[in-house]
Amino acid sequence: MMSIPCSVYIVTLNCGAWLEDTLNSVADFAEVIILDSGSTDHTYEIAQSFPNTRISHQDWLGYAAQKSLALAQCQNDWVLNLDGDEVLSDELKQEIAKTIQANQIDALIIPINDVFLGVPNSKHTKKHAKVRFFRKNKGQYDLENKVHENVIVDGQSIRAEGDIYHYGESSIFVKVEKNNQYSNLKAAEKFQKGKKPSLLKLTLVMPVTFLKSYFIRRSCLNGWRGFVNSMINSFYAFLKEAKLFEQHLQAKKTKRDDA
Structure with a gap:
């Protein structure tokens, strides 16, 4: 079977629990670039067991900057971004191969199916969707985005039919912990x-x-x-706004202390 002429790029940190499934789902892609920021689990061993995968270290630069650096290492004209806890569906893989062959559009906006507590969304639930597959020379990251980074495409994008399955929200604890970290970053971004x-x-x-x-x-x-x-999503939205108040409070205090 011919490999799909597309580079996959992934940023990782201790993604060993899911990475094998992630890499199996793109085993027939031309290359996989992994930029790791200091994993202490078996991320490296898993990555090195896949012949199409190359892993290297980069200290954490922030989501957009880290992904931008991984993107720059890609050798193919077409690129696909996955996280280390995401798996490409067979339907989407076929769609990507057909899009490359047709060579008519510049990007696919791909639905992300969050597998919360081990169960995917109902097929009738409205999923979030992001540009994850695109021509390398047509896409770039907005480096001002500290979290929920997005690819800006200079060209035609259409919505994909197939999903990327996101397995990272494996427990309520993990989801709440992530939202606590993300709300810090979003509040800082808004303040700046x-x-x-x-x-x-x-x-x-x-x-x-x-x-x-x-x-x-x-x-x-x-x-x-x-x-x-x-409920957790709504509390995350609340935290972002509450932490923006906190940022302004801290700035005023710093200004008073410096006066």
């Missing part, structure tokens, strides 16, 4: 961009986000897991 905190938003963001997640995005179809997931 000069965003002002809003008492109205602080009050309303949690119930509004819950309604959006549970009903509009149809997490209600995922049973009790969907309710828990929507």
Whole structure:
């Protein structure tokens, strides 16, 4: 079987629990570039067992900068980004191969199917989607984004039918811990961009986000897991706004202390 003429790039840190499944799903791609930021588990051993995979170390630079550096190492005209806890579906793999062969568009916006507590979303739940597959010379990262980094494509993008399965939210503890870290980064990013905190938003963001997640995005179809997931999502939105207030409070205190 011919390999798919596409480079896959992945940034990792202790992704050993999922990495073998991730790399198996792209074993027939031309190359896989892994940029690791200091794993102490068996990430290196797993990566080195795949002949199409090359792993190297880079101290953590932030999500967008780290992925941008991994992207620069890719040798093929087409590239695919995965995280170390994500698996490519067979449907999406076929779609990618056909897109390369047709050579008509520049990117695929790919639905991310979050496998929360070991169970994928209902097929009727509205999934988040991101550009993950694109022509290398048409895409770049916005380096100001500290988290939830996105690829900016200069060209035509269409939504893919197939999914990327995201396995990282394996427990409530892990999801809450990630959201605590991400909300720190998002609040710092907003503060640096000069965003002002809003008492109205602080009050309303949690119930509004819950309604959006549970009903509009149809997490209600995922049973009790969907309710828990929507509650955690709404608290994450609340934390981002609360921590923006905290950033401004700390800045005022620093200004007083320096005066």
